[in-house]
Amino acid sequence: MKTESLWYIFINASLINNFVLAYFLGICPFLGVSGKKEIAMKMGGAVTFVMLIASMCAYGLNALLIAIDAPFLQLISFIVVIASAVQLVEMFIKKMSPALFRALGIFLPLITTNCAILGLALFQTNLGYGFIEGIIYALGAGVGFTLALLLMAGLRERLDFADTPSVAKGTVLTLFIAGILSLSFMGFSGLGG
Amino acid sequence: MMTILIALAALGCLTLVLAILLIAANKKLHVTEDPRIDTVEAMLPSVNCGACGYPGCRQFAEALVAGKALPGKCSVSTDETRAAIARFLGVALGAEEKRVARLACAGGTNVARNRARYHGVKSCQAASLVSGGGKACFWGCLGYGDCEVVCGFDAITMNAFALPVVDIDKCTACGDCVEVCPKDLFSLHHVSHRLWVNCKNLEQGEAVLEECQVACTACGKCAMDAADNLITMVNNLPVVNYSKNHHTRIPIQRCPTGAIVWLDDQLGAIKGTESKKIVRKGQRRAGIT
Numbered sequence: 001m002k003t004e005s006l007w008y009i010f011i012n013a014s015l016i017n018n019f020v021l022a023y024f025l026g027i028c029p030f031l032g033v034s035g036k037k038e039i040a041m042k043m044g045g046a047v048t049f050v051m052l053i054a055s056m057c058a059y060g061l062n063a064l065l066i067a068i069d070a071p072f073l074q075l076i077s078f079i080v081v082i083a084s085a086v087q088l089v090e091m092f093i094k095k096m097s098p099a100l101f102r103a104l105g106i107f108l109p110l111i112t113t114n115c116a117i118l119g120l121a122l123f124q125t126n127l128g129y130g131f132i133e134g135i136i137y138a139l140g141a142g143v144g145f146t147l148a149l150l151l152m153a154g155l156r157e158r159l160d161f162a163d164t165p166s167v168a169k170g171t172v173l174t175l176f177i178a179g180i181l182s183l184s185f186m187g188f189s190g191l192g193g
Numbered sequence: 194m195m196t197i198l199i200a201l202a203a204l205g206c207l208t209l210v211l212a213i214l215l216i217a218a219n220k221k222l223h224v225t226e227d228p229r230i231d232t233v234e235a236m237l238p239s240v241n242c243g244a245c246g247y248p249g250c251r252q253f254a255e256a257l258v259a260g261k262a263l264p265g266k267c268s269v270s271t272d273e274t275r276a277a278i279a280r281f282l283g284v285a286l287g288a289e290e291k292r293v294a295r296l297a298c299a300g301g302t303n304v305a306r307n308r309a310r311y312h313g314v315k316s317c318q319a320a321s322l323v324s325g326g327g328k329a330c331f332w333g334c335l336g337y338g339d340c341e342v343v344c345g346f347d348a349i350t351m352n353a354f355a356l357p358v359v360d361i362d363k364c365t366a367c368g369d370c371v372e373v374c375p376k377d378l379f380s381l382h383h384v385s386h387r388l389w390v391n392c393k394n395l396e397q398g399e400a401v402l403e404e405c406q407v408a409c410t411a412c413g414k415c416a417m418d419a420a421d422n423l424i425t426m427v428n429n430l431p432v433v434n435y436s437k438n439h440h441t442r443i444p445i446q447r448c449p450t451g452a453i454v455w456l457d458d459q460l461g462a463i464k465g466t467e468s469k470k471i472v473r474k475g476q477r478r479a480g481i482t
Contacts (some may be wrong), residue, residue, distance in 0.1 A: 004260055065203075068199060070200055073203055076204065077203070080208060084214065087218075088215065091222040092218065093217070132278075166375075167322065
């Protein structure tokens with residue numbers, strides 16, 4: 001067990017090892033829904049939410065798998081459990097709070113077994129985080145994802161009005177910016193040591 | 194062997210528990226939606242083209258049932274289907290005038306010259322990357338038929354002179370061709386907009402005709418005597434103001450090159466009687482003649 005402060009875990013997951021810009025996980029939603037800031041915000045919220053669920057599931061499941069001495073089942077059972085858990089929560093939200101469902105609902109199926117989500121579950125297990133640490137880690141990762149998405153959406157909204165060469169328009173330009181953003185996030189790498 | 198059994202048992206149990214949980218949740222937490230949404234969705238063409246302004250047919254059906262949209266918005270359905278939906282929901286049809294995609298270029302291979310031969314992927318998108326494609330007219334149709342490929346309704350076919358022809362009956366105004374054309378030659382118009390500027394060339398003067406015999410030379414004759422400023426010259430191109438009375442064939446008679454046409458349902462694009470006749474059936478040769 002590592003003894004890291006919760007604050008460090010949070011900063012680490014959100015800035016230093018940002019899931020999108022340092023680990024290159026979750027690129028698909030990062031490129032797909034970073035067109036508008038409001039939608040990016042909602043997507044970020046949904047991802048954070050799913051990450052929290054995934055983190056809790058992974059913690060429980062990992063304990064179970066160690067108990068039956070079958071840690072090699074980690075990957076497959078994580079996928080199954082996280083996907084079902086998100087499905088369950090989605091149904092629950094749909095029933096209980098239609099307003100929240102309308103805000104997050106369409107994004108949830110998109111990210112159930114996203115690589116960022118699965119990556120979070122695996123990282124957290126490998127780092128040996130406990131329950132509270134896992135939740136903080138998930139929260140940090142979610143905030144980091146939202147930050148990356150918001151930065152991207154802001155840039156892209158501006159770029160819509162910029163005079164860009166037609167060769168670079170669209171996905172190409174988005175990937176350019178993603179690279180530059182990623183470079184700038186490398187600046188955080190000295191932060192926690 | 195033991196490990197395999199443990200793995201099988203563990204995963205079996207896991208999936209069983211999850212399946213039971215999900216089935217139970219599906220029963221328990223089932224949300225009763227308006228059943229009319231399903232019915233309306235089934236009546237819609239389910240091509241999810243987005244011409245109605247909603248992301249897909251399901252969302253459009255929801256908007257229809259909620260009364261936020263009228264069936265006329267769906268340009269893909271037939272008139273009978275639209276009427277059936279309107280009857281089913283007891284709302285007005287909200288008939289919108291049919292819109293179609295229109296090409297603003299008449300520079301087929303018989304009238305337009307190439308300045309270079311393009312050897313590469315037979316796609317306008319690819320060709321336009323190589324300094325704008327091989328056509329002498331920078332704004333003209335490249336003729337590799339990206340629009341024909343992208344059209345999901347088989348409404349666009351390339352004619353003998355490598356120009357796309359839109360089948361008005363099949364066109365649903367979904368806007369796919371508008372997006373795919375690298376020269377931005379397509380735009381969506383109401384079918385009643387019959388006065389049509391069939392050129393996008395921004396150059397001025399007779400020299401343009403070297404590149405394409407049916408190009409607009411920006412002479413401005415059409416704009417000069419158009420009543421009520423129906424036509425104005427913008428960037429060396431006539432622009433028809435469709436909010437004014439545009440049901441007049443006078444402008445096509447004023448055009449010396451036939452760049453302004455009258456679109457007829459049966460006869461196609463009609464040029465003015467004064468415009469030059471194009472009789473060449475083969476390809477126009479490259480280079481200066």
